[in-house]
Amino acid sequence: MQIRNRQGLTEAEFLARYDAGAFERPSVSVDMVLFTVANAEPDDHRKLPDKMLQVLLIKRGDHPYLGQWALPGGFVNINEGLDAAAARELQEETGIDGVYMEQLYTWGDVGRDPRTRVISCSYLSLVDADSLRVHAGDDAADARWFTVRETHLQTVRTMTERGYVLEERSQVTLQAGDVAVGGVIRVVRTVEGKVSRVERHIEASAGLAFDHLKVIDYGLERLRTKVEWSDIAFTLVPDRFTLAELRKVYETILGRELHAANFRRDVEPMVEETNEVRREGGHRHAKLFRFNPRWAERKS
Amino acid sequence: MQIRNRQGLTEAEFLARYDAGAFERPSVSVDMVLFTVANAEPDDHRKLPDKMLQVLLIKRGDHPYLGQWALPGGFVNINEGLDAAAARELQEETGIDGVYMEQLYTWGDVGRDPRTRVISCSYLSLVDADSLRVHAGDDAADARWFTVRETHLQTVRTMTERGYVLEERSQVTLQAGDVAVGGVIRVVRTVEGKVSRVERHIEASAGLAFDHLKVIDYGLERLRTKVEWSDIAFTLVPDRFTLAELRKVYETILGRELHAANFRRDVEPMVEETNEVRREGGHRHAKLFRFNPRWAERKS
């Protein structure tokens, strides 16, 4: 192209002289929020095991936040796409390979990393932990699944002239064996006239590196809204599953009980009956189902 | 903190020696997708004006893509948050100030910018163009609202062993007076077993810089899904509006007609009646409504 700019340069000349180092550039990293749903130890052998939501964290093997827990992640290489970087870092730090992740949010606050300006693109995934082997690698000293518990602490609604402000405070606790980390998150939803915005703040955080408590909390919120209209919950059950098992997964993510009869009716178009049954426990055997990939024609 | 890492350094020593330049870093930019809904010229003075969806583009004043049209945007400064960068760049390039934008997606393909590796965080907003004055500034040679038309070209559904692939091809045309830019977008939705993913490809693009056709197309999709459950459409009408006017806005964004009676019933909880009316046209006067900011208690 022979168009010249104000300095009289063609595009080729402009690009040849372009100095990417003229301005100070941030570093870009990826962070992966992997959730799974695991069985709790049953207190009664006749009962079905309860399920718990878990998130994968690694123990940092170097500064900053040495010894604290963080989401797996790392810097994006200069010749590598974001999705590729996420897949590579997950493999390097946790040994997990081949899971599908979707972009969650990009965190760019100044000062969120003590080393230098780091902008982090976070990814979200729901996986069946039983089908994965996790082992710490790279500069991770350890890698573990942490049980996620979120407790609502307080709701403050303030009316303003042109709307209202809703402040919600929650305690987020992450636990793996004897290790417990977490803190308090404050979510501020502002409705002013016609625009509404959401902000998230860390009020307290112990044992968790960077702003990762915020990232995990946002991932939780996205997970809950997404599980209602999409089929992501199926990535949490093995190939063959009972409807009660699938329902427990939904209940764990949503944090409330679902009516078995209605649940059955609602997921019916998404599953196929097999002629296998699971024989276990002191009760009627459960039919095994599988996901029906021909289930289609949805909005998105 | 006095914990030492493998090299025997404390956190303070580590940070003092940290060399952010040891690895080549990408540049980070923000791009803003601003949509509005504008009146078309009425062909019949008794009829209500039709509405059109529009997107704001600037004409590039320098290489690369000199003279082509692009989303307003620019590089993030090293001491500036992402949201702040988006607000600043929008002000500098278009003169628009004080609009609320939400993060859309972060685009990080290698080679999406001929200058250097650029990762771009895109922002989405719906604004009432009548309440804004747009004027090109900075290195923008011009700034204009382009009417958006999307035409569906082709749908290909291929069954695979464990699911299916849905390929949709659409023509996206952006027009402002005598200027027309646009191209063809291919959206690939892959369902394989339990995971589904979406990819977007530019098959052809003329007159538009970078991968901005893809960004606009994704913004369109997000806009359409969001308008169904949120109140963003209200940012497109003035303070006082008639229900027909509001309905036209919804119809324009969704690209389909809505039943007036049902629409009235559905938006009723979100609006308040005023005792003013709009006197115009050869028909019964319309009551003016305003947004009811006390409308609350929704899912998210």
Place this chain on the structure above:
DNA sequence: ATAATAGTGTCTTTCAGACAGTATAGT
């Protein structure tokens, strides 16, 4: 028998879509 889960049928309420109609303005 009992406890526990698996699975079915159906009632009711809510909500979305469709349609039919009346009301009120300008020309």
Place this chain on the structure above:
DNA sequence: ACTATACTGTCTGAAAGACACTATTAT
């Protein structure tokens, strides 16, 4: 009178929530 829009009432069918009931297993 005619046309165009404003506005209201109601029917229908689908979907969501709640409940009652039967079936089957191990102990």
